Amino acid sequence: MNAQDLITELKRKFSISTDRALASRLGMTEIALGNWKRRTAPLSVRQIANAIDKASEAAVTRSQHSTIRPIVEFFPIERTASGANGKYSVMPSSAGAGKYQTGLKAELEAAKGLYIFYDTRGKALYAGQTKKQNLWKEMNLAFNRDRSAQVMTLVRHPTNNVAFLAANKKVRQPTDINLKLHDLAAYFSAIEVTDAMVDDLEALLVRAFPNDLLNFKMEKYGKSARKKKTAAKAKPKSAS
Structure with missing residues (x-):
C-alpha cells in the first residue's frame, strides 16, 4: 500500500x-x-x-x-430570584454576578453531563443529568422542581411584614411541608461527560447512594438499558 x-x-x-x-x-x-x-x-x-x-x-x-471533565466542585449556592415567576437560580447570572460566577455560568452553558446538589453539611441531596440541554439550564430547572420525597415537618412562619408574636401567644402548628431543592441545597458540583456515558454514570451515582439521594427512581445502567432506549427510538410509528 x-x-x-x-x-x-x-x-x-x-x-x-x-x-x-x-x-x-x-x-x-x-x-x-x-x-x-x-x-x-x-x-x-x-x-x-x-x-x-x-x-x-x-x-x-x-x-x-x-469522558469526564470536572467543571466545578462544591460551589456555594447563592439563591437568586429569577424573573417575576417565583423561580430561583443557583447564583446571580447578570446583575450582581462577579467574574468568577460569570465564567462558571459560561462553562455550564457550554457543557452537558452530570450535576449534584448538596446540603449544608456537604452531603449529596440529588444527582441529575442532561444530554439535551446545557448544564446551566437543566440545573436551574431541577433547582425549582417540587420533590415529594423532600417532605419535612416544620412550622410555617409569616413571610410578609407582620408583627412577631411569641409562641405562647400565637401557636403555630408543625405541619408537613413539601420543600423544593432550592430550600435545601447549599452547594453544587458539575461534571462535563461525553453523551455516551451520561446515563451509565448517573445510574452509578444513584445506585451508589440509594438511601442518601432524593432521586425518585433507581436509574438503570448497562447494555440492557441502552438497548431498550435504542429500540424505543427505532420503533416505527403506526400508520394513522
Missing part, C-alpha cells in the same frame, strides 16, 4: 488537514508520519498492523481523557 495514498485518505476520513493532527489521531509521532510520506516502497503488512494497533491505543486514551 502506498503510504501517501493512505495518509491522504485518512485525512479525508477524519476531516483532518495537517500532519500533526493526523499523527496525534493515529498515536504516532510527526517524525514517524513524515518517514511514511518519504517512503518510496509500499508499506508492509506489519507496518499497517502496527499503525492500527497504535491508533486503537490512542483512541482508548482519548476516550479515557475526554
